[in-house]
Structure formats: C-alpha cells, structure tokens
Amino acid sequence: MQPPRAIIRRSSEAWALQSALERHGLGPVVGVDEAGRGACAGPLAVAACILRPNDAKHFDGLTDSKLLSAAERERLAVIVRRRAVDHCVVLVDPTEVDHRGVHAANIDGMRRAVARLGVRPGYVLTDGFPVTGFGVPSLAVPKGDLAAACVAAASILAKTTRDALMAELHERRPEYGFDVHKGYCTPTHTAALAMHGPSPDHRYSFVNVAGAARLAGERAADSPPGPVGHNESFDGYLDDPVAEGGEGP
Template identity: 50%
Template sequence: MRMVGPGPLGPERLLRRVGLGPVAGCDEAGRGACAGPMVAAAVILADGRGGQIPGLADSKKLTPRAREKCYRQIMTHARASAWVAVPAAECDRLGIQEADIQGLRRAVARLSVRPGYVISDGFPVDGLGVPCLGMWKGDDVCACVSAASVVAKVVRDRIMVAMDAEIPGYGFAVHKGYATRAHQQRLEELGPSPQHRLTYANVVRAAKVHAS
C-alpha cells in the first residue's frame, strides 16, 4: 500500500529536528459546498514509525472505504486530533475565507497537545500563537495535513448523512451538499433548507426560482 509519512526530507521531520515540534497539520472539508457546515480539523501524528498511517493520502484521492480505514488509524494512533464544524449560517455571516481561517484556528486550539509549528493546506493561518506555514498541495505531500484532510472529510460526510435523515428530499447523503445537477434540481423544487448557504449564487438563484 502507498505510505505517506514523515520521510527523511519530510517537512514535519525537518521541523522537529530544529526544535519546532510537535508539528500539527490542519485542513478543511466542505468549503466549496453550498449546504451544510464546513469542517476544519487538526492532527499531530506520532513521531517515527508510530506516525505512519498505511494508505494515507489527500482525502480527495481516497475512496470512502479507504478514508474510513485511515480515519480509524488516525484516531487510534495520532498524538492529538481535533475538529470543529462551522455552520452554514456562520459561513454566510463571516464569508467563506474568514470562516475557513476561524475554523482552522479553533481546530488547532482544541488539540490536547500544543503544537510548536503548524502546516496548513494552501494558505497560512494567522492568530495561532505559533508559527504556521501554508503549503501548496499540503494535503498531498505532508502526512499531518493529509491526516487532517481525512478527519475533516470523514466527519463532514457523517454529518451530511445524518442531515439527510433530518432534512429529507435534497439527497445530502449522496452529494454531501455540493452543487451537483441533482442537488440543484431538488434545491429549485424545494427551495433552500435551513442548512443551505444563502449567500451562494446557486442558492440565491434557486430561492428565486422556487418563489416564482
């Protein structure tokens, strides 16, 4: 199986060697969805071989079954992990970029182990109280960020499946709140639910169609 972990030149290992550990990775899931929360997660993997998660990769490159398997391994073996859900209404109120940043801050703050350094996917996150490096495609090349992406994705998918039972008709369990053709059709037929992000253009458009 493919193994992603702190190799000889891995960023986590290099940071620990210069005394900046423990290193946390953080990432989010659901930023591009038009319904449901955005989930942010942070993970500190164990040092050495204990921090290697078999099959770990960017959550988008894993099947649901593989993600669940990695998630269980992360929950069992990670030194620390945490996640937060930023509700749809808060994403609307803050704007998606600020909601993303605040969600990542909260996830890092909830870690039971204080990190010495944080690596985030894409852009750096300020206000963490420790240095943070924004790494392009971090969820694909950095093990702790990959782990955070898996936690965020699995948690959010579970939330959306539960939401489908609470608010039937939209198919949340299938498309997880993303703007697929089937989702848009149901959105225009039923109108936005309390879990839709009302500032998103396709939701605004559907609200107008439903009201006409």
C-alpha cells in the same frame, strides 16, 4: 558491486517535512485542513491533527482524502484517531459561513481547531494558503494534503466527520439527496434546489442557493393562501445584504 538503491516511497516523503521540523526542535507539528469549503449546503468541517514522528509504518495509504475511496477514508480515520498525539474537528454552521464569508469562516475554524488541542503545537502546517493567528509559527504547504502526512490526516478527519453529518442530514431531508453529493453543487443537487427550494441547512450567501430561494419565494407569492409550507420559513431572508451579495463556492 554497489548496494541496491533505497526506494523512497511517497508515503514516507509525506513525513519528511514534519521530521525536519521536529529535529530542529519546532514540534509538535500540527496539520490543518478543511472539508466542505465549496459545498452550498451543510457545515464547514475543519480539523487539526498532530501525528507522532516516525509513525509512517502505521499509516499505509495515507494521502489527500479526495483521492481515497469512502472505505479507505474510514479505515484511515480510525487509525488517525487511535494513533494521533492529538486531534480536533471544528464545525462551522451554514449561518456562520453566510455571515462571515466562507474564507473568513474557514480561517477562523482553523484557529479554533488548533486552539482546542490539548497538546500545544510548536508549528502549524496549512494546506495551500498562509494563515496567521495560531500563536506559533506556521507554513503554507502547496498541495499540503499530499506533501505532509499530518495535513493529510487532518483532511481525512474533516472529510469523514462532514460526510457522516451529511448522511444524518439526509435522513431528515431526503428530498435533497445529501447522502450522495454531500451538499456540493452537482446537477442532482441543483435539480433538488429548483424543485424544493433551499432548506435551513443551505448557505444563502452562495449564488445558486440565493437564486433558488428567490424562485421559491416567487412561487409562494403566486400560490393561493394555505397552510404554512416548506419554503415560507425563508420569507424575508433575501433582504439580508449578505445573501444578496452571492458569494460563489
């Protein structure tokens, strides 16, 4: 009789790349990922995370944060923060996203997150596209938040951190419903933008936000003089060539 075949679970496979790099003396391995890249409001959150090799048994269900429920993300975020060798989350505010462009701001956020780790990594894994400038070798991993546990952990830290901030933002600006759509371009958010105009927490380099700001400015110009209103704080902003460029999500 042959021995029973070993069942390789997907969660274990996600640790294979890190384990191989560690065995070849290239550790510690840090995973990097972001949340909020496609949102038109709120900060971009970029996380870097180093997990202990062979620690998979403590991370049941670890995967891409987008595939998890909010409760599962929060549960795993607690485990990641407790068991990670090191981690860091960097926030890039909307103004910086507007001035640098979302892709450049994202890459710079990744470099900052890795640089701020207390433990110097030997190798960096990024999700999907190559990034240089870490000072150590790096590798772009297709679907990295599914294929590499440390990238999945970074995605969870970035997502839970950003979601908490958007919930706080909702308390200050409930008219936009940030607690529901987290600043992404949903029909609900689009309707709120059309009704209230953009807030200072929106990204004016995004076409839909720039358009909503123009409409708000036109409405304000057609209105009779009165007390300073919500949208008057945006007068003149659209003269900025960055805002007029209209980079989409």
